[in-house]
Amino acid sequence: MRKLKNEELDRLDVEAFKKADKSPIVVVLDNIRSLNNIGSVFRTSDAFLIEKIYLCGITAQPPHKDIRKTALGATESVAWEYKESTVDLVKALTADGYTVLAIEQAENAIMLNELQVDSAKKYVLVFGNEVKGVSQEVVDASHNVVEIPQYGTKHSLNISVSAGVVVWDLWSKINTLKS
Numbered sequence: 001m002r003k004l005k006n007e008e009l010d011r012l013d014v015e016a017f018k019k020a021d022k023s024p025i026v027v028v029l030d031n032i033r034s035l036n037n038i039g040s041v042f043r044t045s046d047a048f049l050i051e052k053i054y055l056c057g058i059t060a061q062p063p064h065k066d067i068r069k070t071a072l073g074a075t076e077s078v079a080w081e082y083k084e085s086t087v088d089l090v091k092a093l094t095a096d097g098y099t100v101l102a103i104e105q106a107e108n109a110i111m112l113n114e115l116q117v118d119s120a121k122k123y124v125l126v127f128g129n130e131v132k133g134v135s136q137e138v139v140d141a142s143h144n145v146v147e148i149p150q151y152g153t154k155h156s157l158n159i160s161v162s163a164g165v166v167v168w169d170l171w172s173k174i175n176t177l178k179s
Helices: 014-019 035-047 065-071 086-095 136-141 159-178
Strands: 023-030 050-056 080-083 098-103 122-128 144-147
Touching (some): 023 086, 035 050, 035 065, 035 159, 050 086, 080 086, 086 122, 086 136, 098 159
Parallel strands (some): 023 122, 098 122
16 A cells, blocks of 8 residues: 555645535534644544534634644634634524534433434534533533543543544434435
């Protein structure tokens, strides 16, 4: 096997990305502290044609060198917007017909591997603060809570890792249904 060169990967340029049909997925970052985590979520969102990222509360906004370092240009391709209140945003997205899924550990959470999706629906994935997670008020405003099954000794995954796992899983389930 030979590793492919970047020019052989047939990736979209920024303008083609902006014109491309997007996945019916919106990502909400609820009070994320780490600029590297924010940049990583932008990069993952670019990889799976995410519709939009909302940056809420204390979550930093581009342009910032530490976001840029991990986003590798994805802040230019992925649509994003800042909103002060995550709860108000979740309520507005619900009113717009989105199904809101808080990614958190909670009573009666749906395990990610058991999550069933409908390719006709639009989804919001809410990822929370590195220490406190998704706020209870946002959990209460969500349609469901989804938990990533974990089998080791640690209680959680890094938010950028969680975003990669959940976005990939939801994207692949939606696209399998469309096939």
